Amino acid sequence: VHDSFQQLIAEHGENEPSALELQLLQRDLEESQGTVVLRRRRQTRPSIRDFSPSARPSIRGYGMQADTTDGEASKRERLVNNLQNLSVSDRVRMLRGMPLSVAEKKELRCLALQKEISSFSNKQLSCFSQLKYYIIIAMRKCWYSWLSFLHSLQLWQTPLKRVSGRFGTGVLSYFLFLKTLLFFNVFLFLVTGAFLVLPQAVHPPELSPQNEHFSGLELLTGAGTFSDTVMYYGYYSNHTLCRDKTGGQNASTLYCDSQQLSYNMPLAYFFTIGMLYRFLLMDFIFTLLDTLFGEFLWRLFSVKVLKRRRKPVFDIARNVLDLIYGQTLAWLGVLFTPLLPAVQILKLFLFFYIKMSSVMMNCQAPRKPYRASQMTTIFITLLCIPSLLGASICVTVTMWSITPSLSCGPFRGLKTMFQAGKFWMEKLEEDNPNLSVLSKAHTYLVENPFFLFVGAGIFLIVIYFHSQVVDGQRKIINLLQDQIQNEGEDKKFLINRLQSIHEHKRNAGKRLKSQVSRLHNHQLF
């Protein structure tokens, strides 16, 4: 069809059309077929976007570097006018997005700017608007240098590029997941650090002096000198930072007497002596050992002893599950060990480099091509559904039902941890009756489960809505695909008809000519 169409145009044309014109004609025809697809897009998007979708050949400037015929010049004029009417950032974005050579873009930009400057100089620019103009230019330059700076700051960009180049997007998705977990932990650490750790560290409670020396064993067990620091929940106290008449601590605080730690611990104390810290540490050590044995030694073994030609494959699934396990531990422990996210950050940071060097040395790319975007979704889903949901359920149940320990921690003396919030609201209302609105809001919104049910219901309805919309769009895509196919067949049919008519005309013309010449000869003789 494509060749016959070109032939037809060639036969009809008086002068030999250039390859450029043929292409443009073809594109215009395709564009007119594509307008059905495009019309929907144009309705939903603003006009700037019209210049970038795929089937707009006139703006694309494909082959604009050819010699300028009249059609070309007017297209250029239109383009320059459009560029002029845009704001600066839109113009930059559009110029960047055009698939032209840099020389072409420089010319277009010059033309657009010239017109703008000429229109500027016609008006009398006041001092103020000139100043504004200069300020805008200076800010734009600052913005560009800020973007370059941000770009260079991206964490681990070079190692990630190297891994993705050698091992493909499957292994890359594992490392990206690690990076995402690191950022989650940084966020969590900033929040708990700013609101919990910092105020407590700045106002340390008075403790009886301990005679414990710091031995290296503390890092492994998490007990000993660590148990009296901001690391554990037992260290925290609940005095509010307001000055009351006593000018000091609230009467309700007690010291955490570390002598109370005895060997048979009821379950409520389970978390306060660093069990989760130890779990986390064990996880780290075991992953290290696994990397050593599983990857390094296995590679040596399989290459030297088993004489296989290929290195072992990096097991993405197992490693991702290890990461999720470690993150679940961190989330479970954050209620009682506010500094646990910091430990997790350190652990993930070290992990990245260890795993990176192990992969580079010991493994080869996976044989099956993994679909990277689906994998990232699967990882995040696995992280949310069993891991985050489970950890938050555990923490919520702990806050709602378990009686906090009587001798240490910020929730001493209360029936459940949740009551602390209620008492604080009541105290707030006492101190400052203007804030009663806030306490009423707290009573009805946070404590009343009805609101949570309504919120969850609305959320589910919105999800259902979106899934129905996606379904409908899928059906429309199928319909449109059929439509495109039908129009292709119509095009074929029309071209065949045009060809046959053209043939007919030519034959009719020939017959006429031969008839006339015969008549002429007849007349002559």
Next chain:
Amino acid sequence: MGTTASQLSKESLSEYQELTFLTKQEILLAYKRFTELLDKSEKGDLNVRIPMNKINSLPELKSNPFKDRICRVFSTSEHKDGSLTFEDFLDLLSAFSDSATLEIKSHYAFRIFDFDDDGTLDRSDLEKLVNCLTGETEETKLSPDEMRQLISNILEESDIDKDGTVNLSEFQHVISRSPDFVR
């Protein structure tokens, strides 16, 4: 770095920053790599063209099976010999950079794969494409039957209007669904 940076004026640097997807450091690095390829006599002249074989000697392009097509597509020379000026080189780097949009990448990928420059990917273009990827040696080349089957599969998946060729829109549609491009 000081001497090379001073040869690229501040205005052109900011202009290139606006017109391409490259950052300032990337443009300066590109300038450094470009001038390394020039002879001593040609240094300092930005409009000089570097021939295709010199560009293809860069280690980043040396093992690329499409290096000739890449040079030809980005070249603005009248002789269509694949020689690149500095601005063409920046064009190349900008299209391949991480910040480039999907439309730019797919547009240039289409032009690179279009071996006969006729605006569509027909069977012969696709055959040449597959041969570039598999190599031309006897062991790695596909048999004619395998080639025919592969190209029929490609056309079945990408050719929406069933005219036997893949045009730009169809190519962009197929590419946008590929998970490697959705980052």
